[in-house]
Structures are given as C-alpha cells and as structure tokens.
Amino acid sequence: MGNGSVRARWARTLLTERRAMNMLNLNAIPSPSRAATDLNYEADLKVALEPVLDNLLDRTEAAGWDRHKAAYTICFWPLANSRAPKRAQKSHL
Numbered sequence: 001m002g003n004g005s006v007r008a009r010w011a012r013t014l015l016t017e018r019r020a021m022n023m024l025n026l027n028a029i030p031s032p033s034r035a036a037t038d039l040n041y042e043a044d045l046k047v048a049l050e051p052v053l054d055n056l057l058d059r060t061e062a063a064g065w066d067r068h069k070a071a072y073t074i075c076f077w078p079l080a081n082s083r084a085p086k087r088a089q090k091s092h093l
Contacts, residue, residue, distance in 0.1 A: 029048050029049070029052065030048050032044060032045070032048075053074065056070075056074070057070055057071060057074075
C-alpha cells in the first residue's frame with residue numbers, strides 16, 4: 001500500500017469525523033471573539049460558518065441539485081442582496 005492510499009484514507013476519515021462533529025448543533029453559530037478589524041476575524045468566521053454551509057450543501061445535493069452550482073449560488077446570492085433591506089420573518093403560526 002503506497003503513501004497516496006494511506007493519505008487518501010486518512011483524509012476521508014478526517015472528513016467523516018469533521019462532518020460528524022459539525023452535525024452536533026448546526027443552529028448554534030459562535031459569536032466572534034475578535035474585533036471585525038482583526039486580521040484573523042475572517043478566518044474565525046470561516047470556521048464558524050463551515051459546518052452550516054457544509055450541511056446546507058449536503059442537503060442540497062441530496063435533494064438532487066448540483067453541489068458546485070449550489071455553492072456558486074450561495075457565494076453570489078448574499079452579495080446581490082446585502083444592500084437590500086432585511087425581509088420580515090414569516091410567521092409559521
């Protein structure tokens with residue numbers, strides 16, 4: 001067995017474990033621990049959003065959508081809507 005297959009197996013195991021940990025609570029996004037001007041702020045935000053976005057892409061793909069196109073849509077939709085007034089929450093009662 002070559003190093004490539006050992007690395008690939010290790011990467012798959014790590015990904016599986018990370019996804020299992022991410023599924024613990026997708027509704028809880030941690031608050032920032034740094035000022036928005038801190039150089040590490042965006043890296044922290046990426047870590048905070050990664051499990052939520054991974055789960056969203058997994059569910060989107062499971063529903064039959066193309067994962068790459070869904071990721072593209074996720075990337076650009078907020079940019080187009082970031083200046084629009086926040087929509088009122090719909091009541092589910």
